[in-house]
Amino acid sequence: MALSILILGSGAATPSVNRNPSGILLKSESSSFLIDCGEGTQLQIRKYKESIQRIDQVFITHLHADHYLGLFGLISTQGLLGRERDLEIFAPKGLKEMIDVQLKITNTYLCFKLIIHEVDCSQSLMIFENKDIQVFSYPLNHKIPCSAYVFKEKIKPRNLIPSKITELKIPVYMRNKIKMGEDFIDDSGKIYANRTLTLDPQKPQSFAYFSDTKVLTKAPDVIQGVDLLYHESTFLHDMQSRAEKTYHSTALQAAEFAVKCEVKKLVLGHFSARYNELTDFVLEASKVFANVEVAKDGKQFFISE
Ligand SMILES: [Zn+2]
Known part of the structure; x- marks a missing residue:
């Protein structure tokens, strides 16, 4: 299944009727990752x-209200719906304390295990992996500690050509080994090269989420060449000094960063409530980076298109 993101909230700090605060669902074959969880x-x-219950991992960039206030409701609903699987949350220092206080004061007992991992926002680390995907943190430049998250699929096994299985009577125990790159030797000792038995797997896909940040001056290795970069652009470039002061980015700066990092596609988001119309964001960014779109609540983007 192709990886995709669903925009749950494309707005900045003040929610508006058309734009919820930050939230993105990254969907893979086996799971859904929630990245940021603003109110609503x-x-x-x-x-x-x-599905709320399909979410097993949540990644919070930083502890400004528009990026985490929705967590309390989400956790509570998962409990009310009878969740039993663990829920893991990755977030900067401070979130665990807030959730513990909230659960204690409201005398809430969760029927599932809540595991909160503290993310060190001062360095880039691999913070999570499962059989399909690895997640890396990367320090952003915001008013409070803030981390980007980069999702990278692992290299997939090769695809065994079905007709070769029957033609050469490849035994079951050999099939996985061939998928991992081994040649096949039949009973007579004849060697069949792996490339004649298999097809290339789908290329691993990658997604980077950068919100909120003053644009970074250096292109981090960890996002070099990613398929899709979601970058905040709270303002248009005529408000550059405001962006600077509030530790945010403009559409032009996000596009210049996308060029530096040689990403394949850029999606802009986290728009200030002062903007109703987003056409100017695309116009401004596309002057330096052509493959750019704006996030809209409810819009889905495939990571590789
Ligand atoms: Zn913020």
């Missing part, structure tokens, strides 16, 4: 007909 995120998940 669980309602957005329902509105766009996704």
Whole structure:
């Protein structure tokens, strides 16, 4: 299955009727990862007909309210719906304390295990992996500690050509080994090279989420060449000094960063509530980076298109 992102919230700090605060669902074959969880995120998940219980990992960039306030509701609903699987949350220092206080004061007992991992926002680390994907943190430049997250699929096994299985009577125990690159030797000792038995697997896909940040001056190795970069552009470039002061980026700066990092596609988001119309964001960014779109609540982007 192709990786995709669903925009749950494309707005900045002040929610508006058309733009919820930050939230993105990264969907893979085996799971859904939630990245940021602004107020109202669980309602957005329902509105766009996704499953709250399919989320096993949540990644919070930083502890400004528009990026985490929805967590309390989400956790509570997962409990009410009888969740049993663990929920892992990755977030900067401080979130665990807030959630512990909230659960204690409201005397809430969760029927599932809540595991909160503290993300060190001062360095880039691999913070999570499962059989398909690895997740890396990367320090951003915001008013408070803030981390980007980069999702990279692992290299997939090769695809065994079905007709070769029957033609050469390849035994079951050999099939996985061939998928991992081994040649096949039949009973008579004849060697069949792996490339004659298999097809290339789908190229691993990658996605980077950068919100909120003053644009970084250096292109980090960890996002070099990613398929899709989601970068905040709270302002247009005529408000550059405001962006600077508030530790945010402009559409032009996000596009210049995309060029530096040689990403394949750029999606802009985290728009200030002062902007109703987003056409100027695309116009401004596309002057330096052609493959750019704006995020809209409910819009889905495939990571490789
Ligand atoms: Zn912020």
